[in-house]
Amino acid sequence: MAHPASPPRPDGGFHTPPPELDAWRDPDRIYQERSATHRRRVDELERRSLLLSRARMLVFAAGTAELVFLLARHASGVWLLPAVALFLGLALFHRAVDAQLERARRGLAHVETARKRRAGASVPQPSGARWLEADHPYAEHLDLFGPDSLYQRMCTARTMAGQETLARWLLEAAPVEELRRRQEAVEELRGACDLREEVDLLGERVATGIDPELLHQWAASRVEVPPAHLRWGMGLLSLATVAALFAWLGWGMSALPFLALIGISWWIEQRLLRSQEGMLTAIDAISGQLGTLGRVLEYIEELRYESPLLVRLRDELGSDAERARPSRRIQGLRRRLEWLDSARNFFFAPVAVLLAWKLQMAWALQAWMATSQDRLDRWLEAVGSFEALLALSAWAFEHPEDVWPVFEDEPGLRAEAMGHPLLSPKVCVRNDVRLDRQRQVELVSGSNMSGKSTFLRTVGLNVVLAQAGTPVRAHSLRLSPLAVGASLRIVDSLPQGISHFYAEVRRLRRLSELLEGDRPVLLLLDEIFHGTNSHDRRVGAEAVLRRFVREGAFVLVTTHDLALTELVEVWGGKARNVHFEDQVVDGRMVFDYVLREGVAPGGNALAILQAEGLIEAADLETGAVGTPGKSGDSGPQARPSGGPGSLP
Numbered sequence: 001m002a003h004p005a006s007p008p009r010p011d012g013g014f015h016t017p018p019p020e021l022d023a024w025r026d027p028d029r030i031y032q033e034r035s036a037t038h039r040r041r042v043d044e045l046e047r048r049s050l051l052l053s054r055a056r057m058l059v060f061a062a063g064t065a066e067l068v069f070l071l072a073r074h075a076s077g078v079w080l081l082p083a084v085a086l087f088l089g090l091a092l093f094h095r096a097v098d099a100q101l102e103r104a105r106r107g108l109a110h111v112e113t114a115r116k117r118r119a120g121a122s123v124p125q126p127s128g129a130r131w132l133e134a135d136h137p138y139a140e141h142l143d144l145f146g147p148d149s150l151y152q153r154m155c156t157a158r159t160m161a162g163q164e165t166l167a168r169w170l171l172e173a174a175p176v177e178e179l180r181r182r183q184e185a186v187e188e189l190r191g192a193c194d195l196r197e198e199v200d201l202l203g204e205r206v207a208t209g210i211d212p213e214l215l216h217q218w219a220a221s222r223v224e225v226p227p228a229h230l231r232w233g234m235g236l237l238s239l240a241t242v243a244a245l246f247a248w249l250g251w252g253m254s255a256l257p258f259l260a261l262i263g264i265s266w267w268i269e270q271r272l273l274r275s276q277e278g279m280l281t282a283i284d285a286i287s288g289q290l291g292t293l294g295r296v297l298e299y300i301e302e303l304r305y306e307s308p309l310l311v312r313l314r315d316e317l318g319s320d321a322e323r324a325r326p327s328r329r330i331q332g333l334r335r336r337l338e339w340l341d342s343a344r345n346f347f348f349a350p351v352a353v354l355l356a357w358k359l360q361m362a363w364a365l366q367a368w369m370a371t372s373q374d375r376l377d378r379w380l381e382a383v384g385s386f387e388a389l390l391a392l393s394a395w396a397f398e399h400p401e402d403v404w405p406v407f408e409d410e411p412g413l414r415a416e417a418m419g420h421p422l423l424s425p426k427v428c429v430r431n432d433v434r435l436d437r438q439r440q441v442e443l444v445s446g447s448n449m450s451g452k453s454t455f456l457r458t459v460g461l462n463v464v465l466a467q468a469g470t471p472v473r474a475h476s477l478r479l480s481p482l483a484v485g486a487s488l489r490i491v492d493s494l495p496q497g498i499s500h501f502y503a504e505v506r507r508l509r510r511l512s513e514l515l516e517g518d519r520p521v522l523l524l525l526d527e528i529f530h531g532t533n534s535h536d537r538r539v540g541a542e543a544v545l546r547r548f549v550r551e552g553a554f555v556l557v558t559t560h561d562l563a564l565t566e567l568v569e570v571w572g573g574k575a576r577n578v579h580f581e582d583q584v585v586d587g588r589m590v591f592d593y594v595l596r597e598g599v600a601p602g603g604n605a606l607a608i609l610q611a612e613g614l615i616e617a618a619d620l621e622t623g624a625v626g627t628p629g630k631s632g633d634s635g636p637q638a639r640p641s642g643g644p645g646s647l648p
Contacts, residue, residue, distance in 0.1 A: 027398050030193065031115045038108035045101040052094040059087045103201060110200050117153055118398045120424040127152045131167040137514060141486035141524070142460045143422070144170055150461055153422060156394050158202050159292055161380045162387025169388055173467035173519070176407045176481060182389065182469030183404055185309040189393035196390050199299060202292045237265050238355045245354065262354065269356045290337070294330035296383045301325055309389070313382050326379045329372050336364050392470040401425060402471035406478045411520040412436030412554060413463065413479035420458040421465060421473040428473070431595040433459055435522070435554040439576055441545065443565050444558040445600040446580035451593040452558035453488055455580070456524040459556060460486055463522060482554075483519040485511035488526040504529060508544060514553075521553040528557055528564075538563045549574060565599045 063083035070079060116123045128151035134140055145151045151170060157163045174182070189195070244258035303314045317326045340361035343352035352358060396402070399421075417430035429451075435442065446452050462472040463484055487507045508528075514521045528541045541557075541564055548555050549571070559565065568575045579600035583590045 025400050027118055027400060028115075031111055031118065034193065035108065035111045035115065038104055038111055041104040042101065042108055045097060045104055049094065049097050049101055052090060052097060056087060056090045056094060059083060059090060063087060106201050107197060110197050114394070114398065117394075120153075120422065122148055123153065125152050126155050126157075126163055128155065128163070128167050131164075131171065135510065136171065137511060138460055138464070138484045138486040138524075139171060141488040142457050142464065142484075144461075144464065148422070150422060150464070154391055154395050156196065156200060156391045157387040158200060159296060159383055159387055161293075161384035162391070165381075165384030165388040166391050169392075169468045170464055173481060173483070174469065179407065179467065179469050181307070181309040182392065184307040185305070185389050186392045186396050186470060188305045188307045188310065189389060190396045192390075192393065193397070195299070196394055199296060199387065199390060202295050234265075234268065234356055234359065237261065237268070241265050241354055265356050266353065269359045272359055273362065290330055290334045293379075293383060294327045294334065296386065297325075297330060297379060298327040300382055300386050301327055309385075313386055316378060316382055326375070329368075329375075330379075333365075333368050333372070336361060336368060340365070392468065396471050399471060399473070402473050403476060405466035405472050406476075407466075408478055408480055410436070411480045411552070413459075413477065413482065413522070415459075415462070415474045415477045415479075417475035418458055418462055418477065419473040420454060421461050429593040430474070431455065431458075431593075433556075435556070438573055440549050440553065441555045441557065441567075441571070441575035443568065443575060443577050444556060444579065444595075445560070445562065445565055445577065446558070447560075447582050447600065449589065450580035450582050450591050450600075452580060453526050454593070455595065456486070456488060456526055456556055456558065460484055460522075460524050481519050482522045483514045483517050484522050484524070485514045486524040487511060487528075488524065512547075515548075515551045521548075521551075523548060523553050523555045523557075525555065525557040527559065542567055562599060 063080065066080055066083055070076070113123050113125070127147055127149060128145035131151075132140055132145040139145060143149050145167070151167065155163055155166055157166055241258065241261040244261050247253040248255045248258045297317065300313055301317060303310055305311070340358065342348050343358045343361070402421075412435050413433065414436070415433040418433055419425075419428040419430040433442075444452050444455060458473075462474060462477065463479065463482055465472050466477060466479060467481065467484075487504065508525075511523060514523075528544070529536070538561060541559075541561075545555060545557065545567065557564075565577050568577050576597070577599045578595050578597055580591070580593060580595060581600065
């Protein structure tokens with residue numbers, strides 16, 4: 001079995017991590033130590049802030065008393081300057097300490113959130129609901145997005161570019177060579193707790209991150225750098241306007257030249273700004289996001305890792321020249337936006353009108369776009385990939401018991417002791433899975449709540465994790481690239497007139513489209529066709545499964561209908577029956593969630609009805625529960641409606 005710390009090399013071997021990276025083997029201890037360090041820092045800064053606050057109050061009180069004394073003695077106010085200077089100095093120092101305190105608190109919150117992730121608790125991270133598409137082959141059915149989803153547990157990205165990239169990696173399986181590069185990068189970043197924390201503290205909230213769509217819209221806007229003579233002309237007009245103002249106010253000349261020039265300047269500025277309105281509106285929406293983008297780019301520029309993917313991210317940012325670095329270019333854009341925004345300042349607004357400031361800054365932004373517009377998409381892609389890798393590395397760090405999947409050419413998957421990645425290791429029950437060309441189907445029978453649907457999600461989520469580039473919850477997993485399709489959460493629609501059965505048919509038709517692709521298909525089907533009568537369910541399910549098997553798909557299908565389990569005899573070694581069991585102990589249902597070979601021995605529907613008080617044992621004994629009008633035909637051994645040989 002592969003060492004959990006070592007991603008597979010193309011030759012089938014495994015990389016040995018440097019000794020200094022062994023710290024990740026005990027994430028609980030590391031997070032506990034980091035939490036204690038941050039808490040001590042917070043306590044120290046809180047005490048310091050309180051002392052400074054009291055000192056400011058004392059200085060203010062002393063200064064007030066001194067002011068009263070000086071006024072009473074008609075003394076010079078110069079004697080008050082030391083107190084004022086001391087108060088201002090304390091205020092500035094207090095502000096710096098409060099900034100450090102805020103950062104320390106956010107660092108503590110970062111570690112506590114990580115500890116919650118590690119414990120399997122809900123965390124205040126993006127849920128990714130915006131990427132939840134009902135038509136996607138598996139996203140909605142595997143709890144990939146939404147509250148307490150895999151994405152919410154995994155996503156640590158601060159920018160929208162990083163969040164979008166991580167979502168895309170979970171939704172779209174990458175080529176095997178790219179996955180191996182991600183594995184190497186994640187392994188190298190696994191122990192980088194400081195780096196992950198620094199990036200996490202860049203912004204106040206995730207909501208302030210970079211929205212790639214806004215940046216793309218702005219970058220795609222048309223750039224029309226004005227002719228040089230027009231720029232020079234507006235500059236000379238602004239100088240003439242300022243000169244006329246001084247001539248009027250300083251030398252007593254007529255105000256008419258100044259009024260005429262400022263009127264002409266304002267009219268020309270407004271006319272020219274009309275063509276810049278779209279660009280200015282778009283850039284105004286992203287002005288508060290550029291600081292985060294610049295800092296993340298700076299982190300990428302300073303990367304000193306050796307894995308090919310991280311080296312490529314750094315090298316793709318372009319020139320090593322200091323002024324040409326993307327982070328510096330973004331800082332330059334940010335300065336231009338700050339200058340543009342200064343025109344809204346109440347005190348600077350009159351000066352802005354004199355100098356046609358808004359137009360000049362709009363032209364400065366156009367000049368920036370002319371030299372950097374074509375690089376912006378590449379920078380955003382680098383930022384997104386970097387943050388997605390950090391998210392995967394955090395997941396790998398917080399799950400040291402997970403292993404790296406090994407990709408093979410032989411279609412199928414083989415897993416030993418696979419568990420659900422969102423369950424705490426303390427309660428997670430692991431099971432083996434094998435699907436290959438000799439065994440394409442496993443029919444999973446079992447009663448209500450026995451773990452059938454969770455088992456399907458366990459397999460699906462681990463395959464998604466493997467094909468995103470992160471470790472999986474198993475003792476070992478060997479698989480080929482797979483196209484995953486799932487049908488576990490079917491919802492009817494009254495407004496659209498779609499029944500549960502028809503909704504399931506449409507879902508299966510959507511999944512059948514995966515068979516037309518290049519990759520082998522893994523289908524996860526829960527209670528196929530249970531929205532129709534027992535006869536049509538059996539015949540339809542058998543026909544659909546036959547087609548899937550004939551076209552080479554691997555299928556895990558759960559069923560309550562024992563008649564479907566007879567297909568194993570028809571298909572021979574192509575299919576296998578497995579099941580989950582339950583027991584009634586002291587009137588309570590008890591499940592062990594262990595997958596066993598063979599068909600489930602019975603159901604638990606009547607036991608659940610009895611446990612909830614809907615029926616009594618006497619009703620079963622007298623045959624009161626049965627077919628209406630034929631209660632004598634249904635004794636305690638009768639099964640619920642669904643046809644002979646069906647499980648509840």
